[in-house]
Amino acid sequence: MKNWVEVSERRLAGNYRLLQEAAGAETAVLAVVKANAYGHGAAVCAPVLARAGAEWLGVTDVAEGAAVREALAGAGISRGEQPEILVMSGLLREDAGDVIRHGLTPVVWLREQMEWLVEAAGQSGGVVMPVHVEIDTGMARQGVAPGEELEALLGWVKGQTALRVDGVMTHFASSEVAGSAQTVAQRKRFEEAMGAVVAAGLRPVWVHAGNSSTLDNQGGEGNVAWLRGLAAGVGAKSGVGAKSMVRTGIALYGYCLPIEGGGLNTVRRELQPVMTWKTRVIGVREVEAGETVGYNGIFVAERAMQLALLPVGYADGLRRELSASNARLGGWAMVRGQRVAIVGRVSMNLTVVDVSGIADVAVGDEVVVLGDGVTADDHARLAGTIAYEIVCGVQAAHRCGIAG
The missing domain is CATH 2.40.37.10 (Lyase, Ornithine Decarboxylase; Chain A, domain 1)
Structure with a gap:
């Protein structure tokens, strides 16, 4: 063997526990294993993270989600003990059946995505599909725009018995920047969007935002505390006890961008490369x-x-x-x-x-x-x-x- 990679189970599990401690007991940490676990091997890393206590894993697409399910089963983790798997980068019509087949939860923001899922659910015996709706609060990448576009989508979703809005999410564009005006603006837009979700009568269980730098920068920004408070407010209004969640990727593997502008660096110094x-x-x-x-x-x-x-x-x-x-x-x-x-x-x-x-x-x-x-x-x-x-x-x- 001339060229190979070794992954430290001890360090990977330790990084996860460090991040969960930084998030606090009331906020879940979604462990991102997309892009083949950032080059580390998702089939190797996913079982380690599952055993370390991760409730959710994040993957790029449906094919990666199916592969992670297979890896978890191959590691002896039964389906009932496996984390939920969030498909983070959309789907196509041909993916809808596999979403159901492998028990995945897709991130959606377009009506056509949800129509494909409704069609596939009908073909699968009338299952109810959980989805996480992404709100575009400033990335201009994926997500439904707040305002009329969001309200129209929520109105349509509310009438679909084959779909259940299990979560609502957004993504910060500048979480590694201390005192970011963009983050402040995104928080305000997301708050308004969550108000529209509750007003539409929807009952999300999960409210999530942020990445590794969100945890690292929380001392200066308070983004995790803000997210926790937002989820609690949604839960109080909707009666479902909504929970907060952050999505960590690179920090699991021992790295994190330095916080620009004098941020706190809550976890970066303690992470260990895997x-x-x-x-x-x-x-x-x-x-x-x-x-x-x-x-x-x-x-x-x-x-x-x-x-x-x-x-x-x-x-x-x-x-x-x-x-x-x-x-x-x-x-x-x-x-x-x-x-x-x-x-x-x-x-x-x-x-x-x-x-x-x-x-x-x-x-x-x-x-x-x-x-x-x-x-x-x-x-x-x-x-x-x-x-x-x-x-x-x-x-x-x-x-x-x-x-x-």
């Missing part, structure tokens, strides 16, 4: 001063060096921006607990590192590409991006699954 991406040395050679390394000769050895060849490159998710020249330091890996610098260009499936000064490095030696000593934040800083993109981009050839 993924360790490893490879093995497939070649070792000596080069003399003056020899070039890699494509275009951007790195020239200024001294005699010992180099190790790694079977990993940008096709595997190791960003080309981590390349190094004589004028620019690049990324690094870890060998025997020591940093080994990348030299030359990261190529498609091969990368060269400097192992000078580490005795007896040999073919087959284990190398940490991403993990303790070299984090996704490190890669992101060099690549000019965010940790989300780094971990989601890891395409390790094999996944070892759970580690300690």
Whole structure:
């Protein structure tokens, strides 16, 4: 095995518990496993999160939801013990039957989406489909617009016996920004929208908003306390005891965007990265001063060096921006607990590192590409991006699954 990922069950479960503690006992934490659990492997992570106590898991689409159901069952978790699964990025007509078949809960915001579900429910013996209605309060991405559009949709939904509005949600665009005027405006729009939901006679069980940064920034913004109060108010008016929920993704896996503008960082400092991406040395050679390394000769050895060849490159998710020249330091890996610098260009499936000064490095030696000593934040800083993109981009050839 030349290139693989290990996932720490202890760290993943620990991050979930940390986030749940930050949210408070009265607010549920939906654990997002979309995008193959941010590159960590949803089939590996979903059972860990279920056993850690997650009531809800979030997936991208219906196919991913079906795969997560299968993974939970394969891990020995019975259907009655499995979390609910929220399909977060819409659906098409052909998905409606699978939503019912796999017991998924779709996020909806268009009448046609709900018409497909009503049709599929009728074909499945008259089941009642739970849905979560998304309100667009400022992302202009997905969600029904507050006001007339929302009221028309609610009026139609109210007459559909095959549908049950189990939840109402929105998504903050700037939750990682302390004192965000956009968040304040979105909160106000969502409050007004929830008033329309209650006025329409609908009885949502769940009211949810926010992401990992919402929990991290709650000391400065109070968004979780606000959400909890909003849900309690909805429950008081509708008589269903509505509950609040936040949706955490990247923080589960050990990362969180820094809060801009002096926010509190409630959880970021305590999170532990879950993924360790490893490879093995497939070649070792000596080069003399003056020899070039890699494509275009951007790195020239200024001294005699010992180099190790790694079977990993940008096709595997190791960003080309981590390349190094004589004028620019690049990324690094870890060998025997020591940093080994990348030299030359990261190529498609091969990368060269400097192992000078580490005795007896040999073919087959284990190398940490991403993990303790070299984090996704490190890669992101060099690549000019965010940790989300780094971990989601890891395409390790094999996944070892759970580690300690």
